[in-house]
Amino acid sequence: MRHTVSALVENKPGVLVRIAGLFARRGFNIESLAVGPTEKPSISRMTIVVDVADRPLEQVSKQLNKLINVLKVSDLKASEAVERELSLFKVSAKPETRAEVVEIVDIFRAKIVDASRDELIIEATGTEDKIAAIENMLAPYGIREMSRTGKIALARGGRKTED
Amino acid sequence: MKMTGAKALVKSLENEGVKHIFGYPGGRLISVHHELHESKKIQHLLMRHEQVAAHAADAYARATGKVGVCMATSGPGATNLVTGIANAYMDSIPMVAITAQVGSMDIGTDAFQEADITGITLPIVKHSYLVKDATEIPRIVKEAFFIASTGRPGPVLIDLPSDMSMSQIEYDPDPEMSLPGYKPTFKGNNRQVKAAAKMILASQRPVIYAGGGVILSNAAPELTKLAHVTRIPTTTTLMGKGAIPEDDELSLGMLGMHGTAYANHAISNSDLIIAIGARFDDRVTGKLSTFAPHAKYIHIDVDPAEIGKNVKVDVPIVGDAKQIVAALVKEIKDDMAKLEKLPWAPWHDQIVAWKKKHPLTYKSEGELLPQYVIEQIYEATKNLDAVITTGVGQHQMWAAQFVKTLKPRTFISSGGLGTMGFGVPSALGAQVGRPEAVVFDIDGDGSFQMVSQDMATATAYDLPINICILNNQWLGMVRQWQELFWDKRYAYTDLTPGMPDFMKLAEAYGAQGIRITKPAEVMPAIKRAIKSKRPCILEFVITGEQGVFPMVPPGKGLQDMIYEQPEPQKGGS
Ligand SMILES: Cc1cc2nc3c(=O)[nH]c(=O)nc-3n(C[C@H](O)[C@H](O)[C@H](O)COP(=O)(O)OP(=O)(O)OC[C@H]3O[C@@H](n4cnc5c(N)ncnc54)[C@H](O)[C@@H]3O)c2cc1C
Numbered sequence: 001m002r003h004t005v006s007a008l009v010e011n012k013p014g015v016l017v018r019i020a021g022l023f024a025r026r027g028f029n030i031e032s033l034a035v036g037p038t039e040k041p042s043i044s045r046m047t048i049v050v051d052v053a054d055r056p057l058e059q060v061s062k063q064l065n066k067l068i069n070v071l072k073v074s075d076l077k078a079s080e081a082v083e084r085e086l087s088l089f090k091v092s093a094k095p096e097t098r099a100e101v102v103e104i105v106d107i108f109r110a111k112i113v114d115a116s117r118d119e120l121i122i123e124a125t126g127t128e129d130k131i132a133a134i135e136n137m138l139a140p141y142g143i144r145e146m147s148r149t150g151k152i153a154l155a156r157g158g159r160k161t162e163d
Numbered sequence: 164m165k166m167t168g169a170k171a172l173v174k175s176l177e178n179e180g181v182k183h184i185f186g187y188p189g190g191r192l193i194s195v196h197h198e199l200h201e202s203k204k205i206q207h208l209l210m211r212h213e214q215v216a217a218h219a220a221d222a223y224a225r226a227t228g229k230v231g232v233c234m235a236t237s238g239p240g241a242t243n244l245v246t247g248i249a250n251a252y253m254d255s256i257p258m259v260a261i262t263a264q265v266g267s268m269d270i271g272t273d274a275f276q277e278a279d280i281t282g283i284t285l286p287i288v289k290h291s292y293l294v295k296d297a298t299e300i301p302r303i304v305k306e307a308f309f310i311a312s313t314g315r316p317g318p319v320l321i322d323l324p325s326d327m328s329m330s331q332i333e334y335d336p337d338p339e340m341s342l343p344g345y346k347p348t349f350k351g352n353n354r355q356v357k358a359a360a361k362m363i364l365a366s367q368r369p370v371i372y373a374g375g376g377v378i379l380s381n382a383a384p385e386l387t388k389l390a391h392v393t394r395i396p397t398t399t400t401l402m403g404k405g406a407i408p409e410d411d412e413l414s415l416g417m418l419g420m421h422g423t424a425y426a427n428h429a430i431s432n433s434d435l436i437i438a439i440g441a442r443f444d445d446r447v448t449g450k451l452s453t454f455a456p457h458a459k460y461i462h463i464d465v466d467p468a469e470i471g472k473n474v475k476v477d478v479p480i481v482g483d484a485k486q487i488v489a490a491l492v493k494e495i496k497d498d499m500a501k502l503e504k505l506p507w508a509p510w511h512d513q514i515v516a517w518k519k520k521h522p523l524t525y526k527s528e529g530e531l532l533p534q535y536v537i538e539q540i541y542e543a544t545k546n547l548d549a550v551i552t553t554g555v556g557q558h559q560m561w562a563a564q565f566v567k568t569l570k571p572r573t574f575i576s577s578g579g580l581g582t583m584g585f586g587v588p589s590a591l592g593a594q595v596g597r598p599e600a601v602v603f604d605i606d607g608d609g610s611f612q613m614v615s616q617d618m619a620t621a622t623a624y625d626l627p628i629n630i631c632i633l634n635n636q637w638l639g640m641v642r643q644w645q646e647l648f649w650d651k652r653y654a655y656t657d658l659t660p661g662m663p664d665f666m667k668l669a670e671a672y673g674a675q676g677i678r679i680t681k682p683a684e685v686m687p688a689i690k691r692a693i694k695s696k697r698p699c700i701l702e703f704v705i706t707g708e709q710g711v712f713p714m715v716p717p718g719k720g721l722q723d724m725i726y727e728q729p730e731p732q733k734g735g736s
């Protein structure tokens with residue numbers, strides 16, 4: 001099972017290493033990891049996507065909670081959270097295919113952020129599924145390079161991740 | 164008040180009530196030792212190896228309940244602490260380790276004697292600090308002691324770059340801690356305590372399984388009370404020895420791989436296991452899928468991550484054992500008193516039958532046997548204020564079996580990491596912490612040789628530790644596995660070549676040496692050692708063929724226990 005773990009942590013040196021080390025030590029592979037500031041400068045949010053069974057995940061969450069610099073850990077269910085990812089695709093777009101690529105960009109409400117004679121850089125945001133879909137559509141034209149942020153997420157509605 | 168970082172460190176340590184530090188100097192630590200030398204409140208003991216410093220601090224903590232402190236210089240000094248830090252981590256021992264580091268500006272440049280000790284120790288500390296601003300030293304020290312000693316205890320590392328200890332700061336005698344992410348649960352949930360009491364009253368074959376957490380939380384009196392009030396048979400782990408006096412009729416001794424047959428049978432047939440400050444370690448459970456197949460579980464532990472880690476728990480109670488067990492006693496006392504007859508009276512009969520059928524014993528044909536030696540050490544010390552420490556191996560397990568531990572914090576052994584060489588340092592640490600106590604280290608010839616240099620420390624500080632080497636001339640525990648499971652191919656476990664003359668070694672270090680070869684010599688030698696009030700090495704020359712039994716073969720269930728030494732046993736290598 002894939003899980004999105006959201007952790008609020010003190011913004012201190014070494015915290016990332018402690019967290020990454022914990023996952024590695026328990027034999028879990030981190031699929032993506034995004035770190036950034038929150039509304040409080042002293043606190044960062046880490047969004048970690050891992051593929052583990054439920055029981056070991058509970059064990060990792062508990063172990064994460066034990067780290068002194070970790071304030072709160074929650075396992076975000078897709079249905080209860082807004083999840084986004086940002087990705088950049090460098091796609092080959094020769095004059096004869098360029099119109100088709102632009103059409104795909106429109107369909108997905110993505111953006112062209114850079115253009116050269118033979119290539120476009122496309123920025124797409126959305127859920128993982130959406131990013132996967134656009135990637136799929138662009139693949140036949142030739143994806144030269146790709147960069148993804150990894151998922152970030154917030155719990156929906158009145159619920160705070162801290163609750 | 165303006166002062167150097169080094170001085171601020173020493174003052175902060177004094178503030179924490181530190182009386183002893185086990186350490187070893189080096190270039191980048193001179194500034195700290197320079198200030199320590201002036202301290203009237205702290206005695207620094209110069210060990211002969213940093214690993215020994217760490218183990219001694221660890222054992223000091225176990226013997227006294229206070230936080231142990233060790234100290235080493237940057238690079239090799241710091242890396243020499245690593246085994247000791249890991250040992251404290253595995254057994255949840257409160258310890259603060261202080262290391263020097265290269266100057267802040269040089270970190271990451273492969274400077275002379277640079278080692279990334281915060282990185283190296285990341286998986287084996289409860290928390291660590293790399294000091295980046297010398298004014299934070301007082302706060303960091305305060306936090307380190309608080310973290311090390313509260314919740315589930317553990318080692319905390321403070322890495323101090325040399326420029327931090329040299330710079331002038333304004334000393335803050337009463338810094339404020341900032342630990343927003345650290346809130347260990349103390350008080351157990353009352354509803355859960357009630358649920359536990361109910362479950363106990365509904366059971367027929369209950370067993371209390373008490374671990375190191377009972378010792379760590381000073382809950383032995385409460386635990387013993389619980390056993391007495393409920394009349395529930397009680398087994399302890401290696402780390403829990405002393406949670407209930409082992410001469411109590413309710414005590415089943417140790418359970419697990421080398422536990423008593425009756426403790427393991429009780430567990431296997433139990434319908435309710437009340438685990439208190441114990442973590443279902445694999446040395447205890449054997450094959451998990453066959454562990455206590457009929458039992459429900461109540462699990463009391465201060466660390467939520469322990470609950471449900473290895474077994475599915477019916478009533479979890481997170482919090483401090485002392486507080487929760489006291490609450491449980493209160494909750495159940497009246498109901499117990501109202502019972503007309505003990506619901507588990509037949510269970511007691513069954514256990515008595517097991518005790519009769521499979522007592523803890525050994526066969527002797529007049530030769531000097533390790534079990535006998537240990538029994539005699541127990542006999543000689545049971546009425547004294549005594550602390551027993553151990554190395555790791557067969558002798559450790561015989562000690563666990565044949566020393567009846569009567570009080571908490573008097574049996575000190577490396578459980579989770581199983582570190583050979585823990586015996587001498589732990590005897591030193593315990594003796595420093597408990598100067599009035601008689602300290603016996605039950606050691607192996609292999610384990611002892613890993614740390615023998617620190618006999619010098621015993622002599623230097625007049626620490627009258629009694630090192631009992633059970634010399635079987637083998638790495639006996641490994642040999643036992645080779646004998647039972649590896650076709651008797653004794654690969655690299657024979658210690659005969661190069662075996663030192665321990666009597667000469669004793670003499671070289673200014674210690675008393677006594678060699679014992681016959682059963683009749685044992686008690687007089689032990690008495691002589693106690694009386695001498697000097698560091699002492701007692702070498703017991705024993706056969707190499709004795710095994711530790713009962714034994715649950717690795718990977719097997721407790722039901723598959725081998726009860727006693729298979730015959731015939733002669734013929735070794
Ligand atoms: C050669 C060898 C053989 C061994 N064979 C055996 C054997 O046969 N039997 C055996 O028992 N052991 C054996 N051991 C030891 C074993 O490896 C483990 O170290 C031991 O079983 C763990 O003990 P424990 O479960 O009491 O946990 P500990 O390691 O003592 O852990 C303490 C537990 O208590 C909790 N705790 C801490 N503070 C509190 C508090 N204030 N309140 C509540 N809970 C708290 C902690 O969170 C933790 O879960 C052997 C070791 C060696 C080296």
Ligand SMILES: Cc1ncc(C[n+]2csc(CCOP(=O)(O)OP(=O)(O)O)c2C)c(N)n1
Binds near residue numbers: 581606610641
């Ligand atoms: C530092 C370390 N290295 C290796 C081991 C593996 N090991 C466990 S017991 C043992 C043999 C111990 O021999 P000795 O100290 O002579 O005790 P005995 O078993 O003979 O009583 C060994 C090598 C260990 N536990 N610790």
